[in-house]
Amino acid sequence: MMQDNLARQKGRGMLSEEKLVKKSGFYDPHREKQNLFAERMKGHASPAMLAAIKSCHSQVVKVFSEDESRSKVVSVETCGNRFCPYCQARKARREADMIAYVMGHAKNRGLKAIFLTLTIPNVSGTEASSAVDKLNKALKRLLARKAFKRVVKGAIRKIEMTYNEDTGLFHPHVHLVLFVARSYFRSKFYLHTEQFADLWAKSMRLDQVVVHVEAADKAEKELAKYAAKSSIYLSSQKVFDVFYQVLKGRQLITFSGVCKGAVKDYKADVVATDEVEQEKGIQAMGCNRDSDNDNHSEKVPFTKITTTIWNPITECYDTETREMTPFERRQFNSDNSRRFGRYWSKKLKRKRHKLV
Ligand SMILES: [Zn+2]
Structure with missing residues (x-):
C-alpha cells in the first residue's frame, strides 16, 4: 500500500515535471496542422521531401547582444513547399508585400485600378485540372482582346480555388486587377459590367459566366489571400489530392504590362528585407519574443546565440541560449x-539528425 502510494506520488511528480517542460518551451498550435500536412503528402512526396516537411520550422537560430537590445534571426529551417502551412504563410506575406509595391508603382504613374473576379461553373475533382487549364487559356484570350488592349496598361491576375463541402464541387476562379488611365472612365472605350461578362463568356467559349466588378481598394487585400486555404485542402485526403494535382507547379500569380517592370524593381530590393521576413516567420511560429530589431545606430556586438528547436516528444520548442565562442563572436x-x-545552422542540423 505504501509502495503504491509512493509510486503514485512519483507518477504525479513525473507528470508535473512534464508539464513544466511544456511551460518553459513554446507550444505551437500550427504544428498539428503541419503534422496533418505531412500525413496528406505521403503519397505525393519523396522521402527527402517528407523529411523536409516534417522538420519545417523546427529549427531557428538567433543572435543577441549582451543586453538583448539588439537581435537578429540567423536562420529558419523551411521546406519551401507551396502547400506547407508554415511556408504558405511566409510566401503569402512576401507576395502581399510585392502586390502592395506593384500597386503603389501603378498609382504613382497616375493609373487607376479596376478589380474583377471572373468565375466559371463549378467542377468535380476529376475535371478541376482541365478547368484551370481552360481558365488560363481564356484569360490570355481575354487580355489579348482589342477592347482590353486599348485601355489596359498593366494587369495582375491570380488563380484561386475553393471547395464546397456540401456539393463536393470545386470552384476555380480568377482575381484580376486592371490598371487603366484616369481618362478611361470618361472615354468611349469604358466597359460596363455586362460588357466585361460578355467578353469573359466569349473568351471562355461559354454562354454564361459570372463576373463581379469590385471596389478597387479591396484588390490588394483579396489578391494577397492564399490561393487555397489550408483548412480547406487539408480537410480530407480526397480533397487534398485534387488541390495538390491542380495547383502543383502552376504559376498562380502573373503580372503583365507596367506591373512586370515593377516586379523586377521589387525583387532587386527584396534581399534587403529578407531579415525582416525571417523575423516575421518566427513570430508566426508562436515565438513571440519582445519586438526585436537590428536598426540601432550604435551597433552593440552580438555575444549570445539562441537555438529554438521543436521537440516532438514534449510537443513544444526547446530553447537554449549560450555565450558565443570568440570565433563565433568574430564571425x-x-x-x-x-x-x-x-x-552554422547547417552544422547544427546535421548534428541533430545524427542524434535522432
Ligand atoms: Zn514548410
Whole structure:
C-alpha cells in the first residue's frame, strides 16, 4: 500500500515535471496542422521531401547582444513547399508585400485600378485540372482582346480555388486587377459590367459566366489571400489530392504590362528585407519574443546565440541560449555573418539528425 502510494506520488511528480517542460518551451498550435500536412503528402512526396516537411520550422537560430537590445534571426529551417502551412504563410506575406509595391508603382504613374473576379461553373475533382487549364487559356484570350488592349496598361491576375463541402464541387476562379488611365472612365472605350461578362463568356467559349466588378481598394487585400486555404485542402485526403494535382507547379500569380517592370524593381530590393521576413516567420511560429530589431545606430556586438528547436516528444520548442565562442563572436559580427549563420545552422542540423 505504501509502495503504491509512493509510486503514485512519483507518477504525479513525473507528470508535473512534464508539464513544466511544456511551460518553459513554446507550444505551437500550427504544428498539428503541419503534422496533418505531412500525413496528406505521403503519397505525393519523396522521402527527402517528407523529411523536409516534417522538420519545417523546427529549427531557428538567433543572435543577441549582451543586453538583448539588439537581435537578429540567423536562420529558419523551411521546406519551401507551396502547400506547407508554415511556408504558405511566409510566401503569402512576401507576395502581399510585392502586390502592395506593384500597386503603389501603378498609382504613382497616375493609373487607376479596376478589380474583377471572373468565375466559371463549378467542377468535380476529376475535371478541376482541365478547368484551370481552360481558365488560363481564356484569360490570355481575354487580355489579348482589342477592347482590353486599348485601355489596359498593366494587369495582375491570380488563380484561386475553393471547395464546397456540401456539393463536393470545386470552384476555380480568377482575381484580376486592371490598371487603366484616369481618362478611361470618361472615354468611349469604358466597359460596363455586362460588357466585361460578355467578353469573359466569349473568351471562355461559354454562354454564361459570372463576373463581379469590385471596389478597387479591396484588390490588394483579396489578391494577397492564399490561393487555397489550408483548412480547406487539408480537410480530407480526397480533397487534398485534387488541390495538390491542380495547383502543383502552376504559376498562380502573373503580372503583365507596367506591373512586370515593377516586379523586377521589387525583387532587386527584396534581399534587403529578407531579415525582416525571417523575423516575421518566427513570430508566426508562436515565438513571440519582445519586438526585436537590428536598426540601432550604435551597433552593440552580438555575444549570445539562441537555438529554438521543436521537440516532438514534449510537443513544444526547446530553447537554449549560450555565450558565443570568440570565433563565433568574430564571425557573427562581421560582414560575413549571413554566410556564417547559414553554415552554422547547417552544422547544427546535421548534428541533430545524427542524434535522432
Ligand atoms: Zn514548410
